[in-house]
Amino acid sequence: MAEYRTLTAAELAAEKERLETAYRHIQQQGLKLDMSRGKPSPEQLDLSMGMLDVLTSSDILACETGADVRNYGLLEGIPEARHMFADLMEVDADEVFVGGNSSLNLMYDTVARNMQFGAAPGETPWGRQGTIKFLCPVPGYDRHFGVTETFGIEMISIPMSPTGPDMDLVEQYVNHDPAVKGIWCVPKYSNPDGYTYSDETVRRFAALKPAARDFRIFWDNAYCVHDITDTPDTLLNLMDECKKLGSEDMVYIFSSTSKISFSGAGVAAMAMSRRNLAWAKKFLTMQTISFDKINQLRHTLFFRNKEGIRAHMEKHRALIKPRFDLVLGMLDREIAGLGIAEWTRPNGGYFFSLNVLPGCAKRVVALCREAGVVLTGAGASFPYGVDPQDSNIRIAPTYPSLQDLEKAAEVLCLCVRLAAVEKLLSQANAA
Numbered sequence: 516m517a518e519y520r521t522l523t524a525a526e527l528a529a530e531k532e533r534l535e536t537a538y539r540h541i542q543q544q545g546l547k548l549d550m551s552r553g554k555p556s557p558e559q560l561d562l563s564m565g566m567l568d569v570l571t572s573s574d575i576l577a578c579e580t581g582a583d584v585r586n587y588g589l590l591e592g593i594p595e596a597r598h599m600f601a602d603l604m605e606v607d608a609d610e611v612f613v614g615g616n617s618s619l620n621l622m623y624d625t626v627a628r629n630m631q632f633g634a635a636p637g638e639t640p641w642g643r644q645g646t647i648k649f650l651c652p653v654p655g656y657d658r659h660f661g662v663t664e665t666f667g668i669e670m671i672s673i674p675m676s677p678t679g680p681d682m683d684l685v686e687q688y689v690n691h692d693p694a695v696k697g698i699w700c701v702p703k704y705s706n707p708d709g710y711t712y713s714d715e716t717v718r719r720f721a722a723l724k725p726a727a728r729d730f731r732i733f734w735d736n737a738y739c740v741h742d743i744t745d746t747p748d749t750l751l752n753l754m755d756e757c758k759k760l761g762s763e764d765m766v767y768i769f770s771s772t773s774k775i776s777f778s779g780a781g782v783a784a785m786a787m788s789r790r791n792l793a794w795a796k797k798f799l800t801m802q803t804i805s806f807d808k809i810n811q812l813r814h815t816l817f818f819r820n821k822e823g824i825r826a827h828m829e830k831h832r833a834l835i836k837p838r839f840d841l842v843l844g845m846l847d848r849e850i851a852g853l854g855i856a857e858w859t860r861p862n863g864g865y866f867f868s869l870n871v872l873p874g875c876a877k878r879v880v881a882l883c884r885e886a887g888v889v890l891t892g893a894g895a896s897f898p899y900g901v902d903p904q905d906s907n908i909r910i911a912p913t914y915p916s917l918q919d920l921e922k923a924a925e926v927l928c929l930c931v932r933l934a935a936v937e938k939l940l941s942q943a944n945a946a
């Protein structure tokens with residue numbers, strides 16, 4: 516079919532009628548499908564069930580130093596877990612703090628700590644500096660923006676590109692505005708575009724000269740080993756680049772096994788300079804006596820090391836890749852060439868972005884919902900939940916079965932077409 520924009524009003528009206536008939540037909544099927552959140556499928560969770568068998572009641576539950584993991588102690592995590600995460604996050608083991616079940620929790624606490632107590636000894640707490648700001652590459656992870664919104668931190672959108680955030684703009688804000696205290700980054704397979712920051716972008720991050728001494732980069736490397744193609748992206752090591760320039764206090768790195776083992780029942784970690792870690796631990800030690808070291812031990816016994824994790828991720832890939840292929844293939848067949856949408860095609864991660872005609876994202880999401888397919892709310896990937904273009908839709912293909920996904924993708928394509936034709940027809944009629 517020709518590009519929708521080239522159709523006459525009469526042709527658009529005929530197309531609209533045809534699509535509405537198909538839509539009514541789908542509505543009658545009473546579908547109940549969910550493509551809204553980036554959750555692993557049950558089959559992916561099954562891959563880690565062996566972890567429940569690596570410890571038994573007759574085992575001696577000791578970590579490699581001999582410490583009893585059933586008891587209090589080792590606030591920063593058991594040594595083998597620190598080593599495993601150090602490998603994963605490409606930092607030194609003594610820069611790693613292994614926490615509980617959620618990296619988002621570590622990020623929230625890090626923001627809260629800086630708000631309440633300051634980012635370093637002697638620094639005024641962020642919360643006592645008047646208006647403070649965070650840069651938010653968009654589209655981005657809705658829960659990051661939720662954290663900063665909760666603390667009343669002003670959020671400034673920075674456009675994303677396939678090489679990362681617009682670094683000219685990042686430098687302009689960070690290097691000149693002392694109220695800018697942080698930036699949210701998902702540097703590999705970003706949520707939702709699936710973009711990986713280029714080497715140049717990483718180097719420019721390391722070379723930032725913040726106007727605020729207490730500016731910090733929140734480097735959420737949630738998808739560091741989550742490749743799904745034979746041509747995986749590679750990410751330059753930010754900590755190494757920072758160390759070359761003496762700027763390592765500027766960065767906090769986060770990761771977790773939420774999408775490696777069990778979501779919400781995995782292990783999370785953060786990495787930072789020894790100075791930053793010593794400061795963080797001063798407060799962490801008041802928050803808890805120690806995290807769940809039995810779960811840390813279970814993870815290290817099950818995975819052993821980074822190679823073990825990589826081998827495990829191959830099994831995830833075998834389940835995830837066909838799901839991405841299915842939805843992307845359907846978009847290629849049904850939508851490409853109509854000039855009404857564009858989409859990203861990541862080499863890994865959990866999401867891709869579908870960008871529909873400006874002003875149509877909310878309508879597509881509503882049409883899908885009324886046909887029984889739940890998508891992430893339009894605007895969710897933007898600060899304050901507002902996409903100024905009303906164009907971006909985050910697609911999360913991992914959770915549904917292939918059968919459900921096929922149906923959901925069919926509905927999605929139909930709704931993208933219908934919303935576009937409605938828009939173009941109303942424009943043609945108004946002209």
Ligand SMILES: Cc1ncc(COP(=O)(O)O)c(C=O)c1O
Pocket residue numbers: 553616617618619620656701706735737770771772773778779783
């Ligand atoms: C970029 C990103 N960071 C963090 C998380 C949550 O991680 P956790 O379960 O470790 O809190 C997610 C979950 O979707 C995510 O997409």
